Amino acid sequence: MFFNFMPNAGNCLILGGGGFIGSHVADMLLKRGYRVTIFGKRNSKKTNLAHILDRVKIIEGDFNNDVDVRQSLDRIDYVFHLISGTLPATSNDNPIYDIEINLVNTIRLLNASVERGVKKIIFVSSGGTVYGTPTHIPISEQHPTHPISSYGVVKKAIEDYLFMYHALYGLDYTVLRLSNPYGERQNIFGVQGAVAVFLRKALNGEPIEIWGDGNTVRDYVYIGDVAEAFVNALETTTAEKIFNIGSGDGRSLNDIINLISTIHGPRIEVKYLPARRVDIPVNILDISLARTHLNWQPTTPFQDGVKRFYNYLNTQRYAQHVG
Template identity: 50%
Template sequence: MNCIVLGGGGFLGSHLCDSLLAGGHFVRIFEKKGSSKINIKHLINKIDLKEGDFSDLDNVREALSDMDIVFHLIGTTLPQSSNDNPIYDLSSNLVATVQMLDIAKREGIKKIIFASSGGTIYGVPQVLPIPEDHPTLPICSYGIQKLAIEKYLHLYHCLYAIDYAVLRISNPYGARQSVESNQGAISIFIERALREQPIEIWGDGSIVRDFIHVSDVARAFVKSINNCTDYRLFNIGSGVGHTLRDIISEIEKEMGHQLKVTFTYARKIDVPANVLAIERASQALDWSPDVPFSMGISQMIRDRKLLS
């Protein structure tokens, strides 16, 4: 298949490109002009790189030309910052995506696979683990625009028969995750621990999250290419919840000493718990996570030590 990964130079996108290439697919990456290529430097001679503005119709049209599958991983905002400027959040993500869908219709794209947010779409959960048919009441603009994109994918499927899949991803972690964006608790905690800096936790550390290794997420994306079931929405997580204190304990166990931790005010965008039910993905995609929580953290610490 000819595959384009929108946002393929990022943390998750670069791992997806690795998996697609390993599966024998042709891979094109679309990235913002001038963006860092550090995550894909090992792939530069194996992929077709297009640079441009996701909001520019000509740039997107050129990028989608001759492609079969579109993996949409572009996002311009983060959950914690999206409420600060919801107009920008919507214009740069939702509007730009609908423009892309219109181009995809004209270019004859066979399938669009979208990286949604299992961590924000559902809002405060009524049950745990959270199934795909749980009510969707996001409490941040980021989750609202992700949900709106899901609805537009369904609309374009109904109107123009463009196939699609939505992966509602929990909290991915692993190699190449940037610590500069202040997103990704495991990555940030490990980085600060290795630098012998205090780790700041919002709230009392009791919030529960579903952490999934990036390699497992990449496999789920590739598996979704050939999904022939009636299901198009999939939770992609570990199905197991861990607190922020659990992360600290695992890092301390691996490093052999106690970490300095400080606590600050809880954030309004943080739901108390989020753990995803993954039975649908297991059955329909023949997928399940391979990397256990403790193994993933140990691997990250070893990788970061090698880099430093």
């Protein structure tokens, strides 16, 4: 294993860099001296990038458009692929769409990357879906992969195509199987992201709805730590290609509610609804491989990360805009 720190050593393209995770990866890349280009949808909001607009190049286009993607690769050394057109919860509604929008377009990206001489692709996969229902906890990268959502199947298929393109054409890559990131700039109106949604509801005085008894356990990891993992993956040369990225700890939904109650103060109303069959009871990732090979470990305790996110939302006064 070699750990190389390379200031000013490359041009990075972040596909989906205006989003929650991508904007934090952009921050970390700039901090470590890289040149950053961000590819996002035409006329998309630049709110997440407002603080760095003068330091990044923005390319507007559509990931579904091969010409746009090819043009964005001009003089790019490293690609962070963070675009997904589907979500875990709804991808089964239309698996064909999922395949076309995510898998087919990604293969086009891989073809163009080979042609353009891209040195490495960092792909964000999903530690919450590629393993399916866990047979044991914590889940290491060796755990069987039997996804039960199209989202997970497609993420896994992309992982396999990356392996193939590396073997056949020498395109280097790293896959990060991410757990549940949370933190500043996360969409608080989304259908996923328990910390974000619960904080919004608490700040807005709305009841928090929980499917089941609140004992569903997930691995929540602070976004600043996640961004470090992405950039470490770029700077690390190792035979290992697939890494779990999480906290390595489990928190139940009730744990989150209790923590938010402590931070927020006013009483929080919680409504327990019937459990959903799609929710697997526990998912906690084993992150030892990333600790060893990416020289990475999460350093933000859950309490601190949630407090930071809470303070950020308060400052942004997001709660006032909630309808």
